[in-house]
Amino acid sequence: MNEVIPNHVAIIMDGNGRWAQNKGLKRTKGHQKGAEVLKKISEYVYDKKIKVLSVFAFSTENWKRDKEEVDYLMDLFIKAFKENFKTIKKKGVKVVFSGVKDRLSKKVIDTMDKMQYETKDNKNGIFNICLNYGGQDEIVEATKKISTLVKDDKLNINDIDKELFSKNMFNDLPPIDLLIRTSGEYRISNFMLWQMAYAELYFTDTLWPDFNEEEFDKALDSFNKRDRRFGGVKK
Ligand code: IPE
Ligand code: IPE
Ligand code: MG
Numbered sequence: 001m002n003e004v005i006p007n008h009v010a011i012i013m014d015g016n017g018r019w020a021q022n023k024g025l026k027r028t029k030g031h032q033k034g035a036e037v038l039k040k041i042s043e044y045v046y047d048k049k050i051k052v053l054s055v056f057a058f059s060t061e062n063w064k065r066d067k068e069e070v071d072y073l074m075d076l077f078i079k080a081f082k083e084n085f086k087t088i089k090k091k092g093v094k095v096v097f098s099g100v101k102d103r104l105s106k107k108v109i110d111t112m113d114k115m116q117y118e119t120k121d122n123k124n125g126i127f128n129i130c131l132n133y134g135g136q137d138e139i140v141e142a143t144k145k146i147s148t149l150v151k152d153d154k155l156n157i158n159d160i161d162k163e164l165f166s167k168n169m170f171n172d173l174p175p176i177d178l179l180i181r182t183s184g185e186y187r188i189s190n191f192m193l194w195q196m197a198y199a200e201l202y203f204t205d206t207l208w209p210d211f212n213e214e215e216f217d218k219a220l221d222s223f224n225k226r227d228r229r230f231g232g233v234k235k
Contacts (some may be wrong), residue, residue: 004224006177008052009045010199012191015183028072033209035080042084042127044213046091052126052174056191059106059135063103077131078111085115092124098170099133128171135193138222142168169194178223200226227231
């Protein structure tokens, strides 16, 4: 049987802290290893001809962590984005960010803007990085944009539909086909709620810093065994 390649894969990259703590290291070491894993996996994903990859880099809830860890993560984003960037650019992938900019430093925002700008015309795939992102916030923000259009008489209430909502999300992305969460947690943690409506969910105990191409293939194998009925009946 031919392998079905999902169009949009999303990953909740979890378990960096526990990976480091298990080894007697500081949590930040786990984030460092996690960034290396993301670089490898993103290349693998686009080589597999998957069109859209979304990753959860930092949630709006992650500000609750110690300042030292948050500061480390912000610096790491700048470094990792730059390192990742060359390969992503070479592969002709467009980089987009989902989330809100408030609380992010100018340095982080500048790096994000540069990546988006320099890849905006790329057509081979989309790399959606969710940074300072919350799924409920995204729906609230879309609702505000749509309400403003109605208020300004630019939109009729009866024309509000799912497509319009999708277009008003942080980015207009196709639905998620496969969601992967590492580290043995069975929750969504406020990630891409709108886009996940009919996603196949794959959970693994592997901690993100131990995740690799083989583990990704296991998720794809599992996806291939699913019977996606979308509410219908199998013929
Ligand atoms: C995921 O790993 C990375 C981020 C949330 C930024 P964690 O840091 O949540 O690792 P655990 O869950 O504490 O092990
Ligand atoms: C989700 O992981 C956010 C990211 C992977 C960036 P968390 O570790 O923050 O989520 P919870 O606390 O387990 O829900
Ligand atoms: Mg975690």
